[in-house]
Amino acid sequence: MEEQLQEVLKAAAQRHARLDPVPDLLQRFMSDNPPDMRDLTPWFTAYRSEFLRLLRFGDHESLDYPVTCIYAIPADVVNPASHFDTLVGQLVMPPLMQQDIMYTVRDKDFPRHYLLLLDMAAGMSEKRALENLAAIRRLYGEAHCSLLRVNSGNGDRAHSGAPVDFFARFQHACLTSGGAGEPLARPPTPSGGVGAYLTVQDLDSVGSFVREFVSRTLLPKLEERIARLNASITATRRGLRNRLNRFWKGNAEDRQTDRPYPWHSVEGQMRQLGDLAFLLRQYAFAESTYRLAAQDYLAEGNSKWYAGVEEMIGLCTVLGEPADPIAAVLLQNDPMKYFMRAYENYIKPPAAVLAAATVAVTSANGPVGPATAMPSPPPSAVAASKIGRMLATRVILLGAAVQTAAGRHRATSDALMRAQSEEENARAGLLLEQSAYSMLYVRPPLVRKFAFQMVLAGIRYICCGQKRIAIHAYRQVLALYLGKKWKYIEEHLHAVLGAQCVEYGDKERALWHFCALLDCAHRPSAQQHNNVTQFLNLLTGIRDQLAITQDGANLVDRLPLPVINRHDVRVLCSDAACYAGPSARTVPDSTWLKMEACCTSGSNNWLVDGGAKQERDHEEYSMCVCGEEVGVQVEFRNPLAVKLKVTNVRLICSFTPEGDAGASGSRMAASGDAGPLSATAERSGDVSSVVLTDSAHPLLPGQSPAALTSQPGSEFIAISEAQLTLHPGEAMVEVLRVLPHAPGWLRITGVTWTLNGVAHGRINFDVKGRRRKRPKGTRSLVVRDVPAAHQSSFLCGFVLSPFQDIQAPRWGLLLQFLLLSCWFHPAQAGPAEALSASPATAVPGGACHAPLGAHVGSAAGCAIFGGAVPGDDAHSKQRQAAATGFSVGGRPSGGGVSCDRRQ
Structure with missing residues (x-):
C-alpha cells in the first residue's frame, strides 16, 4: 500500500510541482480573493483520493460493502x-x-x-x-x-x-x-x-x-x-438476556478487544443499519443509531469499532440538520470533538500488541535468562496497528476539511500538526504542508509559522525520497528568510536545497545555493573548506558560466569570494615612486606619504578642468595620456580560513575611439556601456602585455557571449593581468593597470577574476564622483569636495594624445618660513592643449601661489612659502623641498609632474 501511494505522489508531483516558488504568494493571500489550496497543492488532492480509496472495505465499517x-x-x-x-x-x-x-x-x-x-x-x-x-x-x-x-x-x-x-x-x-x-x-x-x-x-x-x-x-x-x-x-436489545449481559459485563477499562463482529450479530447489525441510513441521507436516524452502537462498542472495549462510529457521528453532525440549533450555535455539538475521539481510539495499539507488551514487562520483572526472551507481536497485529494510524489520519483529514470550510484555519493547522507526528514521512510531509498553508489563510497571515512548517514538510519529503516536492517546499520559504539576518536558517535552506538539486539532477540551481554558502566565515574551517570544495567541484566542467542565470542575474556577478571593496577604489596615473638610493629606502613610508600628499591628487578646486562646471551629480571625467598606464588600486580580502588562489585578475574596460560618432560631442557619450576588453600580463612586473583577439572574452577565453560582444579593437587598449594568493584572513591591495594606445574615451567599470582556476567572478565598481550642493535662494550651485583619488574621475575619462611630462625641478634647501619665487617657461610638444597649470609641493602646510588659468607655452610663476616639516634632519628637509611640481590639465595624482624619491 505504501509503495502504491508513493508512486501516486511521485507522479502527481512530476506533473504539478514547480521547482520555482509561487510568485507573489503572500500578496495573493493578503488580497480579498486568496488562492484555493487545491490549486497550490494538487499532488495532495491526488494522494488523498488514492489514500481514501485504499482504506475502503474495512472490517469495522460497511459503507463500502456491496448492497447488490x-x-x-x-x-x-x-x-x-x-x-x-x-x-x-x-x-x-x-x-x-x-x-x-x-x-x-x-x-x-x-x-x-x-x-x-x-x-x-x-x-x-x-x-x-x-x-x-x-x-x-x-x-x-x-x-x-x-x-x-x-x-x-x-x-x-x-x-x-x-x-x-x-x-x-x-x-x-x-x-x-x-x-x-x-x-x-x-x-x-x-x-x-x-x-x-x-x-x-x-x-x-x-x-x-x-x-x-x-x-x-x-x-x-x-x-x-x-x-x-x-x-x-x-427485539434483541429489549430482551432480558441482552440486559443481563450488559449488566454483568461491568466496566471495560480492564479489557480490550479488536475482534470484528459478524454481520448477523447485534453489534454488526447496528453498524449496518447506521451505514445504510447514512447512504440514504437519513442523517438524524443514522446518528441515533451510531450513538446507540457506540455505547455497546465502548462497553466491549473495542476501540476500533468505537472510533468508527464516533467518526460517523461527526459526519452526521456536519451533513445533517442540527437537532438542537442553540447547542449548535454554542458549539456544544462541535463535530471536532467526535473526530478527536475517533482519532484517539484509532491510534490505540491493537490488543495483540498490548498483550505482547504486557508479557515483555512481566518477563523483565522476572528472572533473567534464555527462557525470558522478549516476545514480539504477530505480523497481523503490526499491520493492524499501521492501519489504525492510517484511519486516524483519515479522521484528521475529514476534520481539517470541516474546519477549513468553516473558516477556522488555526484549528485546521492544530489538528494536522497533531496527526503528522504519528505518521510516516510522506503523509507527515503532506499534513505539514497543508498546515503551513492554513497559516496563510489566518488574518493576518502567520508568515513565520508558515515558513517553519514548510521547512518541516520539506524535511519529511526528503526522508521519503520525494525530491521534487521537497525542493518546492524549501523554495517557497527561502525568499521569506532572505534578508532577515537569520544567517543559520538561510544556510540550512541553501545547504538542503543544494544537496536536493544535485540529487534531482538540477545542477544550475544547485550552484546558486552552494554559491550562497561561500559566505561562511563564521563557520569552522573544515566546514568552510567543504563549502568551497563542493561549489568548485560542481562548477568544474561548466564552460559557459555566464549562462547560469536566476532572476535576471548570472552566477559570475554573484561570486562572493574574494571580498572586493567596490566602494573604495583609488586611481593612479603615472606616479609610481622610485628611490634614489639605499638612504632613501631607509626613510619610513609614512614620511614619504606625507611629503607626497600634495603631489598626489587632493580635492579638486576651481582650477581643475579649466574651470568647467559639473552638470550632474556623481558625474565627473578626467584626462590621461595615451601610452601611459593607468592603475587602479583594488582591495582583495579573504574572509575565510581557507587559502584562495585568485588568477586572471583584470579590469573591465570599454573604449570609444576619438573619431567615433559616439565620442564626439559632450562627455556624456562616455557613459555608454560598451563591452570590456582584456589583456594579460604577469604580476612579476613585465611591462609587455599580450593582447587578446577581438572575439576573446575576459571571463571565458575563446568565447564571445551575446551579452558582451561589443568590444573595442585590441589596438586601442591593453589590460594587464595579475595573480595573487590570499591566505586565511588576508587583505591585499592590488594595482590593476590598463594602457590606452589611442585618444578617445576610456571607461573602467569593474574587475574580473578566476577563483582557484575554476570559478569566474565579476564585480562592478560603485564609486561616485562629487555631489553638488543644492542652492538656497539666489546662490549658485556649490560642488562638495571629495578626495579625487576616491572619485570616479578615472572610471570614465578622456585619453589625450601623447605629450611629454612638464618638469620644473628646483634644487636646494627650503627653510621654514622662507618665501621662494620660481619662474619657468614650459613647452608642449603634442597637438593637445594643456590647461590649468597649477603647482604642487610636498611641503606640508606650505603656501603655493600660481597665476589663474595658466596655459602651457606661456611664462608662469609661483611663490612657495615654507611651512612646517615632518622631520628635523637635513635629509628629510631636502627630500621634502625636492618634491615640488605642477599639475597640468587636471590630471590626477600629480600627472605631468616628475615627483620621484630621487634625492
Missing part, C-alpha cells in the same frame, strides 16, 4: 439459466464475506439482478437475445431481468461522439485486500482502448438501465433490509 449483485452473460447464448447458475457457482466472494463479516451474497434477501449484454459489434442476434430475455424473466421475475445493447459503433472514436477518456477515472489499481471481490490485477487493455465501440446512444442506454435498476430494484430492497435490521436490533 448483477450477473451478466452474452445475450445470444443457449439456455441462459444454466449459464447464470454456472456464474453464481463460480463467483469469488470478497475476503470479508468469506470471514462472515460482510453481508453475504448467499443470503436469500440479498438483491440480485440478471443482465443480458447484446454486443452489436460482435454480430449477436437480437432475436435470440429477446427470446432469452423472456425465458429468464419467467424464471427470475420481470423486475430482476434486463437486456442492454452496447458497442453500436465501428471503433472510430472521432465519429462516435463518446468521450475518449470516459473510463479513465474509473480504472484504478486493484485493492490488495480484495475489496468487493475484484481480481488481483486488471485484465489487459484492448488494442483500441476501453470502450472503443461505444457510442453516445450506448452510454444513454447504460444510464437508463442504472436509473431503472436503482429505482425498481435496489432502493425497495434497501428499505426492506433497513426495516428488518431495525426490527431485529430492537
Whole structure:
C-alpha cells in the first residue's frame, strides 16, 4: 500500500510541482480573493483520493460493502439459466464475506439482478437475445431481468461522439485486500482502448438501465433490509438476556478487544443499519443509531469499532440538520470533538500488541535468562496497528476539511500538526504542508509559522525520497528568510536545497545555493573548506558560466569570494615612486606619504578642468595620456580560513575611439556601456602585455557571449593581468593597470577574476564622483569636495594624445618660513592643449601661489612659502623641498609632474 501511494505522489508531483516558488504568494493571500489550496497543492488532492480509496472495505465499517449483485452473460447464448447458475457457482466472494463479516451474497434477501449484454459489434442476434430475455424473466421475475445493447459503433472514436477518456477515472489499481471481490490485477487493455465501440446512444442506454435498476430494484430492497435490521436490533436489545449481559459485563477499562463482529450479530447489525441510513441521507436516524452502537462498542472495549462510529457521528453532525440549533450555535455539538475521539481510539495499539507488551514487562520483572526472551507481536497485529494510524489520519483529514470550510484555519493547522507526528514521512510531509498553508489563510497571515512548517514538510519529503516536492517546499520559504539576518536558517535552506538539486539532477540551481554558502566565515574551517570544495567541484566542467542565470542575474556577478571593496577604489596615473638610493629606502613610508600628499591628487578646486562646471551629480571625467598606464588600486580580502588562489585578475574596460560618432560631442557619450576588453600580463612586473583577439572574452577565453560582444579593437587598449594568493584572513591591495594606445574615451567599470582556476567572478565598481550642493535662494550651485583619488574621475575619462611630462625641478634647501619665487617657461610638444597649470609641493602646510588659468607655452610663476616639516634632519628637509611640481590639465595624482624619491 505504501509503495502504491508513493508512486501516486511521485507522479502527481512530476506533473504539478514547480521547482520555482509561487510568485507573489503572500500578496495573493493578503488580497480579498486568496488562492484555493487545491490549486497550490494538487499532488495532495491526488494522494488523498488514492489514500481514501485504499482504506475502503474495512472490517469495522460497511459503507463500502456491496448492497447488490448483477450477473451478466452474452445475450445470444443457449439456455441462459444454466449459464447464470454456472456464474453464481463460480463467483469469488470478497475476503470479508468469506470471514462472515460482510453481508453475504448467499443470503436469500440479498438483491440480485440478471443482465443480458447484446454486443452489436460482435454480430449477436437480437432475436435470440429477446427470446432469452423472456425465458429468464419467467424464471427470475420481470423486475430482476434486463437486456442492454452496447458497442453500436465501428471503433472510430472521432465519429462516435463518446468521450475518449470516459473510463479513465474509473480504472484504478486493484485493492490488495480484495475489496468487493475484484481480481488481483486488471485484465489487459484492448488494442483500441476501453470502450472503443461505444457510442453516445450506448452510454444513454447504460444510464437508463442504472436509473431503472436503482429505482425498481435496489432502493425497495434497501428499505426492506433497513426495516428488518431495525426490527431485529430492537427485539434483541429489549430482551432480558441482552440486559443481563450488559449488566454483568461491568466496566471495560480492564479489557480490550479488536475482534470484528459478524454481520448477523447485534453489534454488526447496528453498524449496518447506521451505514445504510447514512447512504440514504437519513442523517438524524443514522446518528441515533451510531450513538446507540457506540455505547455497546465502548462497553466491549473495542476501540476500533468505537472510533468508527464516533467518526460517523461527526459526519452526521456536519451533513445533517442540527437537532438542537442553540447547542449548535454554542458549539456544544462541535463535530471536532467526535473526530478527536475517533482519532484517539484509532491510534490505540491493537490488543495483540498490548498483550505482547504486557508479557515483555512481566518477563523483565522476572528472572533473567534464555527462557525470558522478549516476545514480539504477530505480523497481523503490526499491520493492524499501521492501519489504525492510517484511519486516524483519515479522521484528521475529514476534520481539517470541516474546519477549513468553516473558516477556522488555526484549528485546521492544530489538528494536522497533531496527526503528522504519528505518521510516516510522506503523509507527515503532506499534513505539514497543508498546515503551513492554513497559516496563510489566518488574518493576518502567520508568515513565520508558515515558513517553519514548510521547512518541516520539506524535511519529511526528503526522508521519503520525494525530491521534487521537497525542493518546492524549501523554495517557497527561502525568499521569506532572505534578508532577515537569520544567517543559520538561510544556510540550512541553501545547504538542503543544494544537496536536493544535485540529487534531482538540477545542477544550475544547485550552484546558486552552494554559491550562497561561500559566505561562511563564521563557520569552522573544515566546514568552510567543504563549502568551497563542493561549489568548485560542481562548477568544474561548466564552460559557459555566464549562462547560469536566476532572476535576471548570472552566477559570475554573484561570486562572493574574494571580498572586493567596490566602494573604495583609488586611481593612479603615472606616479609610481622610485628611490634614489639605499638612504632613501631607509626613510619610513609614512614620511614619504606625507611629503607626497600634495603631489598626489587632493580635492579638486576651481582650477581643475579649466574651470568647467559639473552638470550632474556623481558625474565627473578626467584626462590621461595615451601610452601611459593607468592603475587602479583594488582591495582583495579573504574572509575565510581557507587559502584562495585568485588568477586572471583584470579590469573591465570599454573604449570609444576619438573619431567615433559616439565620442564626439559632450562627455556624456562616455557613459555608454560598451563591452570590456582584456589583456594579460604577469604580476612579476613585465611591462609587455599580450593582447587578446577581438572575439576573446575576459571571463571565458575563446568565447564571445551575446551579452558582451561589443568590444573595442585590441589596438586601442591593453589590460594587464595579475595573480595573487590570499591566505586565511588576508587583505591585499592590488594595482590593476590598463594602457590606452589611442585618444578617445576610456571607461573602467569593474574587475574580473578566476577563483582557484575554476570559478569566474565579476564585480562592478560603485564609486561616485562629487555631489553638488543644492542652492538656497539666489546662490549658485556649490560642488562638495571629495578626495579625487576616491572619485570616479578615472572610471570614465578622456585619453589625450601623447605629450611629454612638464618638469620644473628646483634644487636646494627650503627653510621654514622662507618665501621662494620660481619662474619657468614650459613647452608642449603634442597637438593637445594643456590647461590649468597649477603647482604642487610636498611641503606640508606650505603656501603655493600660481597665476589663474595658466596655459602651457606661456611664462608662469609661483611663490612657495615654507611651512612646517615632518622631520628635523637635513635629509628629510631636502627630500621634502625636492618634491615640488605642477599639475597640468587636471590630471590626477600629480600627472605631468616628475615627483620621484630621487634625492
